[in-house]
Amino acid sequence: MMTLIGISPQLLFGQLLIGLINGVFYAMMSLGVAIIFGMLRIGNFVHGAQYMLGAFGAWYLLNLPELFPGLGLPSLNYWWALVLVPFAVGLIGAVMERLFIRKVYELEHAYGLLLTVGLAMLIEGLFNVRYGAAGQQYDIPASLTGGVNLGFMFMPYYRVWVIGAGILVCLATWYSIERTRLGAYLRAATENPDLVRAFGINVPRMLMLTYAFGVGLAGLAGVMAAPIYQVSPQMGQTIIITIFAVVVIGGMGSIAGAIFTGLMLGMVEGLTKVFWPQASTTVIFVIMVLVLVFRPAGLFGKETVAAHAADMSTARPHSILENGRLWMLVIAVGGTILPFFIYPVFGMKILCLALFACAYNLIFGYVGLLAFGHAAFYGSSAYVAAFTAASWGFPPELAILSGVAMATLLGMIFGWLAIRRQGLYFAMITLALAQLVYFYAIQSSWTHGEDGIQSVPRGYLFGFINLNEPLNMYFFVLAIFLFGFGAIYRIVRSPFGQVLKSIRENEPRAISLGYSTDRFKLIAFTLSAMLAGLAGGTKAIVFQIASLADLYFMTSADALLMTLIGGVGTLLGPIVGAIIVVTIQTELATLGSWVVVVQGAAFVLCVLFLRKGVVGTLEDWLAARAERERLAAGGDAPVIETNSH
Amino acid sequence: MSAATLLSVRGLRGWYGESQALHDMAFDIGRGEVVTLLGRNGAGKSTTLRAIMGLLRKRSGEVSFQGENLIARMPEHIARRGIAYCPEERGIFSSLTVEENLLLPPVIAQGGMALEDIYELFPNIAERRKSQGTKLSGGEQQMLAIGRILRTGATLLLLDEPTEGLAPVIVQQIGVVIRKLKERGFTLLLVEQNVRFAARLADRHYVVEHGKVIDRLEAADVAGGLERIQNYLKV
Numbered sequence: 041m042m043t044l045i046g047i048s049p050q051l052l053f054g055q056l057l058i059g060l061i062n063g064v065f066y067a068m069m070s071l072g073v074a075i076i077f078g079m080l081r082i083g084n085f086v087h088g089a090q091y092m093l094g095a096f097g098a099w100y101l102l103n104l105p106e107l108f109p110g111l112g113l114p115s116l117n118y119w120w121a122l123v124l125v126p127f128a129v130g131l132i133g134a135v136m137e138r139l140f141i142r143k144v145y146e147l148e149h150a151y152g153l154l155l156t157v158g159l160a161m162l163i164e165g166l167f168n169v170r171y172g173a174a175g176q177q178y179d180i181p182a183s184l185t186g187g188v189n190l191g192f193m194f195m196p197y198y199r200v201w202v203i204g205a206g207i208l209v210c211l212a213t214w215y216s217i218e219r220t221r222l223g224a225y226l227r228a229a230t231e232n233p234d235l236v237r238a239f240g241i242n243v244p245r246m247l248m249l250t251y252a253f254g255v256g257l258a259g260l261a262g263v264m265a266a267p268i269y270q271v272s273p274q275m276g277q278t279i280i281i282t283i284f285a286v287v288v289i290g291g292m293g294s295i296a297g298a299i300f301t302g303l304m305l306g307m308v309e310g311l312t313k314v315f316w317p318q319a320s321t322t323v324i325f326v327i328m329v330l331v332l333v334f335r336p337a338g339l340f341g342k343e344t345v346a347a348h349a350a351d352m353s354t355a356r357p358h359s360i361l362e363n364g365r366l367w368m369l370v371i372a373v374g375g376t377i378l379p380f381f382i383y384p385v386f387g388m389k390i391l392c393l394a395l396f397a398c399a400y401n402l403i404f405g406y407v408g409l410l411a412f413g414h415a416a417f418y419g420s421s422a423y424v425a426a427f428t429a430a431s432w433g434f435p436p437e438l439a440i441l442s443g444v445a446m447a448t449l450l451g452m453i454f455g456w457l458a459i460r461r462q463g464l465y466f467a468m469i470t471l472a473l474a475q476l477v478y479f480y481a482i483q484s485s486w487t488h489g490e491d492g493i494q495s496v497p498r499g500y501l502f503g504f505i506n507l508n509e510p511l512n513m514y515f516f517v518l519a520i521f522l523f524g525f526g527a528i529y530r531i532v533r534s535p536f537g538q539v540l541k542s543i544r545e546n547e548p549r550a551i552s553l554g555y556s557t558d559r560f561k562l563i564a565f566t567l568s569a570m571l572a573g574l575a576g577g578t579k580a581i582v583f584q585i586a587s588l589a590d591l592y593f594m595t596s597a598d599a600l601l602m603t604l605i606g607g608v609g610t611l612l613g614p615i616v617g618a619i620i621v622v623t624i625q626t627e628l629a630t631l632g633s634w635v636v637v638v639q640g641a642a643f644v645l646c647v648l649f650l651r652k653g654v655v656g657t658l659e660d661w662l663a664a665r666a667e668r669e670r671l672a673a674g675g676d677a678p679v680i681e682t683n684s685h
Numbered sequence: 686m687s688a689a690t691l692l693s694v695r696g697l698r699g700w701y702g703e704s705q706a707l708h709d710m711a712f713d714i715g716r717g718e719v720v721t722l723l724g725r726n727g728a729g730k731s732t733t734l735r736a737i738m739g740l741l742r743k744r745s746g747e748v749s750f751q752g753e754n755l756i757a758r759m760p761e762h763i764a765r766r767g768i769a770y771c772p773e774e775r776g777i778f779s780s781l782t783v784e785e786n787l788l789l790p791p792v793i794a795q796g797g798m799a800l801e802d803i804y805e806l807f808p809n810i811a812e813r814r815k816s817q818g819t820k821l822s823g824g825e826q827q828m829l830a831i832g833r834i835l836r837t838g839a840t841l842l843l844l845d846e847p848t849e850g851l852a853p854v855i856v857q858q859i860g861v862v863i864r865k866l867k868e869r870g871f872t873l874l875l876v877e878q879n880v881r882f883a884a885r886l887a888d889r890h891y892v893v894e895h896g897k898v899i900d901r902l903e904a905a906d907v908a909g910g911l912e913r914i915q916n917y918l919k920v
Binding site for chain 2: 221224225227228230231232234235236237238239240241242243
């Protein structure tokens with residue numbers, strides 16, 4: 041048999057076929073994400089979970105007799121699933137739109153992403169509780185078993201079917217959007233929903249149906265994927281990040297572009313598996329980086345969205361809760377007493393995560409950029425600190441500094457790439473870049489893959505303070521936290537910080553005043569990464585471990601959750617959020633996999649009912665009380681201070 | 686209210702956020718009439734149209750169309766009652782071709798114009814039916830925006846500054862069209878700043894300032910009252 045530069049055709053075509061199959065799923069999924077994003081302006085993070093629901097739906101139908109033994113239900117095969125499940129999943133989507141997603145249309149984009157992240161955690165968490173990590177087997181339908189030998193390779197019938205049916209569904213979707221009257225309504229409503237309503241079209245219902253359709257597409261992809269991949273609660277979690285990268289690469293505004301990009305990237309991934317297997321998990325993210333550098337709007341995209349940062353800050357500048365000098369003192373005193381009442385380890389965990397959340401708040405709260413990849417800075421610093429301390433014998437202070445240097449460097453690079461795009465894209469890009477780091481850590485040898493770097497020595501601080509003494513360690517961490525907290529307070533109060541806030545409130549105006557806002561954003565992003573690195577490096581020394589969990593996107597979600605619960609853009613919010621989240625995680629640790637469910641529910645509830653966070657709400661209440669007292673004392677007519685825009 | 690009244694607006698108030706833009710607007714339009722709202726920039730003319738159409742979220746008062754109060758209705762319901770709206774910025778969709786733009790608003794009642802009749806009314810856009818909607822010139826886009834709402838069978842057309850920014854020859858053409866529409870039995874509510882243009886077309890004028898009607902002129906009074914109107918409008 042002929043070989044091509046040392047590669048057998050079987051391997052080449054085999055991987056190309058697998059790549060094409062993956063590409064079909066990427067195309068179907070990114071099509072749904074792109075339609076939903078275009079129409080509803082929602083970055084549908086729950087798309088992966090809906091895909092997983094599709095696969096489980098097929099599995100449920102097949103196992104109806106076993107699942108409900110008393111009812112005498114028949115087992116419904118693959119073809120039934122192919123028809124019923126997309127409808128059912130679409131219906132679930134319609135209900136989700138009605139109950140949750142509709143509530144955030146009028147709000148900043150960030151809330152839509154947060155809400156769908158929460159829903160994804162909730163759904164996937166629940167399935168994880170029920171089914172664990174193990175996958176369920178779903179056999180290829182009898183009529184599609186076997187295959188045909190093409191001479192140069194064996195072609196299973198089921199794969200032919202998936203490729204054919206998948207591409208057909210994509211083309212039909214393309215046709216109905218680009219060529220039919222219904223599609224014209226969709227396109228018009230994407231541009232100007234109010235005017236389309238004024239023509240007598242029920243746009244809210246159309247939005248619901250669009251969401252249901254996109255979700256149904258994910259459900260269909262799930263059914264088709266069930267016989268190929270294992271049906272497991274985690275199956276949607278990783279694909280959604282890849283899908284976001286595909287959407288960034290393809291760019292918005294072109295349905296055909298989404299389909300083509302999906303198919304092409306699947307094939308590229310397959311080819312990479314042949315020529316450089318280690319890179320196959322990261323190649324899509326690398327392509328995303330290249331596209332961002334050379335064609336920021338995406339391969340088929342038309343950049344139309346104006347520069348716009350999300351002002352979600354809930355702080356009242358004159359509130360007593362925003363007085364950094366006072367609270368620095370309070371935290372210093374409180375922090376000193378604390379270890380005599382609670383376990384120092386618990387305190388240190390709160391301090392590390394609070395610093396992480398404060399660092400995240402710097403970019404999210406004060407600059408209004410929805411970063412969603414801070415795990416990369418936290419985790420990479422943890423790994424470098426752990427490695428230098430464990431393998432090179434660095435003292436703890438130097439190990440942490442090495443980690444911070446790494447995080448700063450990454451922050452500069454990621455920031456430079458990500459600030460080319462705005463809003464939801466910024467979130468998707470930072471998420472994808474962080475995933476790149478995650479995959480690197482899985483495969484690299486110095487990171488020890490799944491094990492992580494364990495038994496990191498705490499060592500002697502400055503050569504003579506033994507950090508193995510819990511209280512020594514604790515006060516070192518407290519000092520680091522106070523340093524970070526003070527640094528952030530200084531930054532946001534400085535003239536530089538004022539410019540950051542002006543970017544958050546009105547970027548075009550800041551530009552028109554002559555500020556190079558991109559440079560300010562980049563510096564702020566780098567500072568935020570640096571401080572997140574400080575938190576991560578410290579954490580590695582305290583807990584003597586750096587693991588994949590530090591780099592996983594859930595860590596980024598944690599930073600977001602802490603900031604949101606506490607109060608976005610407030611001084612104390614991230615700290616309060618960290619206390620709440622760490623307490624929940626610790627209290628629920630015995631419940632194991634329920635933690636994710638509770639966190640997901642916390643996300644959803646926060647977005648729906650506590651958008652101002654604990655500290656933001658408290659500041660409002662204090663301001664209202666002060667106003668009442670002033671009026672009761674016979675003060676002048678109220679000075680209305682609105683926080684709305 | 687006479688039996689021929691098609692639209693009757695009473696005590697209409699509207700807000701953008703906290704700031705009130707409309708203060709007790711009140712006026713009537715009879716069936717088959719052409720009525721204009723005149724006034725300076727920011728007087729509340731366009732806001733009035735948006736409030737009638739339901740696009741202004743915060744509003745109160747009474748917008749009675751064929752005897753039914755539409756104040757609490759959603760835009761899609763108001764459109765279905767027979768009111769069509771042509772916005773100031775024209776709202777041509779760039780992702781749709783000219784013909785798709787024309788065919789977009791659904792037919793809500795019988796009696797609308799046929800596509801051929803619309804093309805006959807606007808020969809320029811007939812030639813460009815396959816072009817992308819926003820590739821047309823400003824005047825052609827305006828004609829497309831007007832043509833788009835003639836098919837649906839709506840009886841009342843709300844036109845927001847149809848002559849804004851257009852060359853005089855195009856303005857004339859639009860004047861001809863409006864006259865033809867009146868002959869066909871459409872009722873029109875025009876927002877205008879171009880008094881000369883409006884004076885030749887309308888049966889009645891309402892002068893709007895600070896969100897309310899401050900004067901009213903019948904077509905017959907206009908010849909003598911032109912100066913009076915100019916006084917209202919001069920900056």
